[in-house]
Amino acid sequence: MKARVIVTLKLGVLDPQGQAIEGSLRGLGFAGINAVRQGKVFHLDLAATDTTAAEREVKAICDTLLANTVIENYAIEITA
Amino acid sequence: MKARVIVTLKLGVLDPQGQAIEGSLRGLGFAGINAVRQGKVFHLDLAATDTTAAEREVKAICDTLLANTVIENYAIEITA
Numbered sequence: 001m002k003a004r005v006i007v008t009l010k011l012g013v014l015d016p017q018g019q020a021i022e023g024s025l026r027g028l029g030f031a032g033i034n035a036v037r038q039g040k041v042f043h044l045d046l047a048a049t050d051t052t053a054a055e056r057e058v059k060a061i062c063d064t065l066l067a068n069t070v071i072e073n074y075a076i077e078i079t080a
Numbered sequence: 081m082k083a084r085v086i087v088t089l090k091l092g093v094l095d096p097q098g099q100a101i102e103g104s105l106r107g108l109g110f111a112g113i114n115a116v117r118q119g120k121v122f123h124l125d126l127a128a129t130d131t132t133a134a135e136r137e138v139k140a141i142c143d144t145l146l147a148n149t150v151i152e153n154y155a156i157e158i159t160a
Contacts, residue, residue, distance in 0.1 A: 021122070060110070
């Protein structure tokens with residue numbers, strides 16, 4: 001199975017990288033941008049063959065390594 | 081409108097960060113991982129009010145700043 005994990009900073013946590021992109025876009029002439037926030041995406045190829053097991057494993061992986069749950073949220077999408 | 085942009089390395093482009101994560105996961109005891117690839121996600125808050133205009137603007141933003149189209153692919157999702 002394949003899993004996509006999206007890790008983003010929690011609301012309220014300062015995102016200097018997003019702010020830098022926002023500033024650059026304004027400098028490049030893209031005026032209609034209200035806000036930009038940057039995060040990370042991970043594509044995992046799993047040996048697990050059922051959705052529940054895959055989801056449990058990916059959740060453990062996120063909590064252990066991929067996300068810092070103090071300042072980051074993560075979302076898991078499992079696909080076949 | 082809001083847009084989510086996912087930027088990933090093209091297939092065949094070496095992803096050392098993904099490989100490092102894969103190695104770490106194996107070291108942590110997660111055995112059922114065949115491959116990991118890392119990418120970036122951007123959440124944009126746009127002033128544009130119609131989907132077509134928003135999509136056109138975000139495409140231009142991706143080509144100009146967010147993705148290096150020589151080695152990276154991007155996917156755009158527009159939501160209300």
